[in-house]
Amino acid sequence: MTETDEVHAPLVQRLARDFGARWVDEHTVADWVAEGGDRVVLLAGDPVRFPEGVDVAAVLPELMKAFPGRFALAVVAREHEDAVARRYGSQRWPSLLFFRHGHYVTAIAGMQDWDVYLDAVQAALTMPTSRPPTIGIPVVSQPGPGACH
Template sequence: MSHPLIERLHEDFGYPEVTLENHDGFVAADDIGVLFFPGDPKRYKETTDVAVVLPELVAAFGDQIRPAVVAKKDEIALQKHYGFRAWPSLVFVRSGGYLGTVSRMKNWAEYLEEIGELLTAEPREAPGFRVLKEGPKAQPAG
């Protein structure tokens, strides 16, 4: 189940929904995309805060970032691809590659600093998760 503040991103701001089917096309663009992984707002209380702040971040960075919301049905599969552990997360991508992730709610200065660094990062392979032979817990690959 979605939340009105997440729906607002689609309805009021026109943010597209990214699914497994259209993910590669979104990521392949030459501009910087930001994938919002909200998770379950009932479980992750910061989700609604990030949903409110995201349009402000887009405004602050002007046309430098292109936001989208990851479809609920595909969040786990795409989360495994990007290898982040904390929810909610903003995953930054460009030219088919991964730039980095900003997870959970931050203060404004932290957002500006972390995103500013990601805007100049070189695209690389997403870290993903792998399963270790010694145990069942997923660990970042690499």
């Protein structure tokens, strides 16, 4: 058992073991999404704090069946999820991040009803690429002349 296996719920581990999902981290995610085509990255979150992440992991194989061959899947290693979430502006757990040819498309946050998932995934696979909700530049304000130090 690897360290990654120990921190992820069994259904999240199953995505890599049985459904071809790739484990990525903050250093490898950009290269993986740039490999081409439509790509989906799962930010499952801590299964204790965000049990919906396990539900999303259970639904993903069904979404792959509903859209056969339409997207490749990756799972972010737990210890790198915060950094990847910051990079792409994801603020809710769990989240599915959609990419096309290395460019951000959209995100689906939280667990959804099946029909909502089908519509949202269909839309994500057809909409144009866009800028992530954050551009990754931290905002730092300069105190004004009357500000306390």
